[in-house]
Structure formats: C-alpha cells, structure tokens
Amino acid sequence: MKKKLSRREFIKQTAALAAGALCGGALFQNTAFAIPAKTVNIGVLAPSHCALSMIHAKLAGNYKKNGVNAEIVFLPDMKDVAQGLISGDLAAGQLIVTAFLALNAGTGPFAGQAVPLVTAQIAGTNGGVLVVGKDSPIKMPSDLAGKRIGVHSPLMVHHILVKTLLKKYKIDPAKDIQIKIINMGDLISSLKKGDIDCFINPEPLGTFAAANGVGRDLIVTRKMWFKHPCCALSMRRDFFENNMSLAKSLYLSTIESGLTLNKPESRQGAVERIHNESPAYSKIPLADLNKAFYPGRSDFDPFPYQSSGRALLTLMMENNLMPKGVDTEKMISQTFLSDFSRSLLTSLGDKPPTSNDREEAVMGRLLT
Numbered sequence: 001m002k003k004k005l006s007r008r009e010f011i012k013q014t015a016a017l018a019a020g021a022l023c024g025g026a027l028f029q030n031t032a033f034a035i036p037a038k039t040v041n042i043g044v045l046a047p048s049h050c051a052l053s054m055i056h057a058k059l060a061g062n063y064k065k066n067g068v069n070a071e072i073v074f075l076p077d078m079k080d081v082a083q084g085l086i087s088g089d090l091a092a093g094q095l096i097v098t099a100f101l102a103l104n105a106g107t108g109p110f111a112g113q114a115v116p117l118v119t120a121q122i123a124g125t126n127g128g129v130l131v132v133g134k135d136s137p138i139k140m141p142s143d144l145a146g147k148r149i150g151v152h153s154p155l156m157v158h159h160i161l162v163k164t165l166l167k168k169y170k171i172d173p174a175k176d177i178q179i180k181i182i183n184m185g186d187l188i189s190s191l192k193k194g195d196i197d198c199f200i201n202p203e204p205l206g207t208f209a210a211a212n213g214v215g216r217d218l219i220v221t222r223k224m225w226f227k228h229p230c231c232a233l234s235m236r237r238d239f240f241e242n243n244m245s246l247a248k249s250l251y252l253s254t255i256e257s258g259l260t261l262n263k264p265e266s267r268q269g270a271v272e273r274i275h276n277e278s279p280a281y282s283k284i285p286l287a288d289l290n291k292a293f294y295p296g297r298s299d300f301d302p303f304p305y306q307s308s309g310r311a312l313l314t315l316m317m318e319n320n321l322m323p324k325g326v327d328t329e330k331m332i333s334q335t336f337l338s339d340f341s342r343s344l345l346t347s348l349g350d351k352p353p354t355s356n357d358r359e360e361a362v363m364g365r366l367l368t
Contacts, residue, residue, distance in 0.1 A: 039071045040250065042233075043081040043093035045184075046074050046280035049202045049298045050094055050124035050231035053258040056270055059277050060260075062253035068246065070253070074280055076185070078153055079109070085236055086115050091243075092250060094123055095234045097312055098321065099155040104335055105326055108155060116334075118240050119232035119304055120251045120341040121258060127230050127298035128158040128221030129206030130165075132198040133191055134213055141219065142169045145176045150191070150199035152184040158200045160315045161224045161362075168363050188214055202230055204284060204292030211288045220297060225362045227301060229308045237334075248344070255344050258302035264295040303345065304336040307357035311367035 040063075044051035055072055057063055063070035073090065075081055078099055084090030085103070095103070095117075106114025132138045138147065144166060151159045163173040171177060182190050187199045192214045199205075200221075209215035221228060233254055240247045260266050271293055275286045292298060309332040316322035338356040345352035360367045 039069045040091040040246070041071050041073050041084070041089060042250075043073045043075050043084045043090040045076070045078065045081065045094060046278070047204060047284060048094075048124075048231075049127040049204070049293065051280075052261055052271075052274060052293070053121070053123055053254045053300055053302070054092075054094065054233065055274055055278050055280075056257040056261060057253040059273055060257060060270075062256050063250070066249040066253045068249045068253060070250070077183070078155070082110070085117065085234060086113060088236065088239070091239060091246075092233055092235045094231045096153065096156055097122070097229045097232050097309070098157055098160065098316060099153070100232050100234050100335070101309070101313060101316065101331070102155055102321065104331060105322060107322055116237035117234045118237050118335050118337050119234050120247075120337040120344065121233040121255050121302045122229045122231070122304050122308075123233050123254075123258070123300070123302075124202070124230040125227045125299045125301045126220070126222040126296070127202045127293075128161070128200060129203060130162060130198060130200045130218045130221070131191065131206045131209050131215040132218045133194075134210075134216050136197065136216075138198065138218060141165055142171070144169070144198070145171045147197040148178045148180055148195070150180050150182045150187050150196040152182060152187065152201060154179075154181065155321065156200075157228060157230055157312065158202065158221060160312075160319055160321070161221055161228070162200045163319055164315065164363050165219070165224055188212070191215055203298045204289055207288050207292035208284060211285070211291075222296065225360070227299065228362075229304075229312070232304065251341075252344055252348070255302045255341070256348055258300045259345075259348060259350055261293075262300040262302070267293065267295060302341065303352050304338055304341055305353070305356060305358050305360075306332045306336045306338050307360050307367075309336045311360040311362065314367055315362065 042054050044054050058072050078096055081093040081095055082103055085093050100117055102108045103110045103115050104117050166173050180196055188209045190196050261270050271289050275281050275289055310328050313328045317324050342352045
C-alpha cells in the first residue's frame with residue numbers, strides 16, 4: 001500500500017492517474033454551480049458496471065438535490081480507492097465486496113491496516129463474464145484445465161467464483177491452471193496477444209472484447225451465483241457515525257440512481273445519459289454499453305443482504321483470503337447496514353426486502 005498522502009497530494013495524483021485511466025476517464029466537474037472548497041470525494045473505477053449509480057447520481061442532480069457537494073474521482077485501480085478511504089481523502093468509494101471485507105479485517109494486502117468500513121448499498125449485482133479468445137478451442141468449463149486465466153485482482157468476487165467453478169469440474173485451481181494478475185486495462189490486449197487464454201471481469205470489458213472480435217463469452221457469473229454482489233459503496237465507519245446526515249443524503253442520492261438503473265424501463269435512458277455525458281463511458285459505443293448492462297446480465301439491486309456477506313466470507317476463508325477465526329456474524333452485522341438501507345429505500349418509495357437474509361446458491365451449493 002502507498003504511504004498516506006496529504007489531501008493536496010492525493011488530488012494532484014488523482015488528476016494524473018485519471019488522465020491515463022481505462023477508456024480515458026477524467027475528473028467530472030459539475031459546471032452548473034461552483035463547487036465550494038469543502039467537497040465530498042467519491043472514488044470509482046470506470047467504465048465499470050459498479051460505478052454507474054455514483055456517476056448517474058451526479059449527472060441526474062441527485063447529490064445537489066440532497067444537499068451534497070459531491071465530486072466523482074476516477075481512479076485506475078481498486079487499491080487507489082482503498083488508499084483514499086484509509087487516508088480519509090475519499091468520503092466514499094467503490095470497493096469490491098471482498099476487498100471491503102479484507103480491509104475491515106486488516107488481512108491480505110491490508111495486513112496491519114485494518115479500517116472499519118460500512119456500506120448501505122451494493123453498487124452492482126451479477127455483471128461478470130468469463131471471456132475466452134474468439135477462436136479458442138475452449139467450449140466448456142472443463143476445458144480450462146492447464147489454461148492461463150487473467151484477473152485484475154486476487155481480491156475479486158469473480159476470482160473466487162472462477163475458482164469455485166473450476167472445483168466443480170474437478171480442476172484444482174492451485175495446480176491445474178495459472179492465475180495471472182493483469183491490470184484491467186490490459187486484459188483484452190493480453191487475450192489478443194495470447195498471453196492468457198481467458199479472463200474474468202465485470203462488464204463492460206467482456207462485451208467490449210466480443211465487439212472488437214477478440215473474445216467471446218464462456219459463462220456469465222450470474223449462472224455461478226445469481227444476483228451475487230460485486231462492489232459496495234463503502235465508507236469509513238467513523239466518517240459515517242460522525243456525519244450521519246451527510247452519509248444519509250449521499251446514500252439517498254446513489255441508491256435512488258441504483259433503483260433507476262435497476263428498472264428495465266428506465267435503464268436504457270440512464271445508460272444513454274451516462275454515455276453522452278461521462279467521458280469514461282463515451283468512448284464505448286452505446287450499443288455495446290446497452291448489451292453489457294442488459295437487465296439480467298448486469299444489475300444494480302442496492303440492498304446489502306447480510307447473507308451475501310456471510311457467504312463471501314465463507315468463500316474467502318476457503319480460498320485463504322480471510323483468516324479462519326474471523327467472527328462472520330459480528331463482521332457482517334457491523335458492516336452491512338441492511339436496516340439503514342431498508343429505511344432509505346422505503347423513503348424513496350421502494351419496497352425493500354423484509355429480511356436481511358436470502359438463500360445464497362453458489363454453483364448449486366447453499367451458503368447462508
């Protein structure tokens with residue numbers, strides 16, 4: 001992890017990083033009004049699936065409506081979002097749920113840096129795809145034995161899901177395949193050059209690979225774990241507790257956009273607006289974005305089911321990404337703010353689940 005940056009250094013570095021981020025992401029500035037000196041920075045990775053509700057909330061004026069002076073900060077890597085939350089330079093950030101849990105526990109790449117985090121919103125559900133080369137002889141998961149699989153981070157829900165898939169087909173992830181960690185922006189080129197045989201990643205990368213004649217779908221992650229969580233809109237617990245009114249307004253803004261995006265009747269219009277007004281998405285053809293974010297393939301159900309968190313912790317422990325002795329119930333009850341989320345969803349006119357738990361089926365295995 002990087003050393004803690006001053007606020008000035010963080011924003012300066014962010015601007016430089018954003019210039020070279022995937023698909024030309026740049027800091028989005030709202031020109032409708034002057035942003036005061038005190039702003040709320042929200043870190044995202046774009047053009048990813050899970051960044052959409054945060055970006056849409058800016059474009060649709062939700063933050064302004066709820067009294068939040070928000071700035072969307074585009075970052076090129078999940079570790080930069082984590083660093084911003086650790087240092088306090090980000091009020092909120094898009095974190096893979098597995099990274100969110102690892103940072104809470106201070107494990108893996110965050111060893112010695114445990115930071116209590118909370119979330120009231122899952123930023124995206126489903127939305128991942130295992131992509132093989134367009135002309136690859138790989139036709140089914142059993143053909144993955146001996147192959148090289150690209151992932152952009154070991155702390156990916158999708159990394160865990162592909163390992164679970166391999167085990168179902170009697171393929172040992174530790175011996176029978178090679179996992180290669182590759183920057184998200186280089187996954188397609190690595191597949192094209194033959195450095196890897198396939199990759200797994202959230203949309204729209206899979207659709208973009210297919211549209212450019214580089215890859216094709218082998219399996220989408222919703223078939224591995226239907227409505228699985230991908231990223232969470234994360235906050236430091238101390239920030240949440242010390243700024244309850246601000247946190248409520250921020251989550252109201254992004255959850256409202258999540259609901260808009262999750263409804264088939266309003267999704268296409270919301271995606272079109274993001275395509276037209278956000279530089280991080282405008283370089284991808286709108287038809288490709290609509291295909292990548294088609295209902296069922298990629299979704300935005302914002303409610304943080306605690307059962308999903310417990311299931312992920314179980315899978316993380318099985319894959320040596322979380323110490324076996326972690327108190328699963330305690331961690332999830334303290335970090336997944338399901339009751340708070342339910343109150344916000346209700347205030348927005350939605351009908352949220354009455355229970356914090358649901359049945360979690362991962363490759364046919366029930367985890368609760």
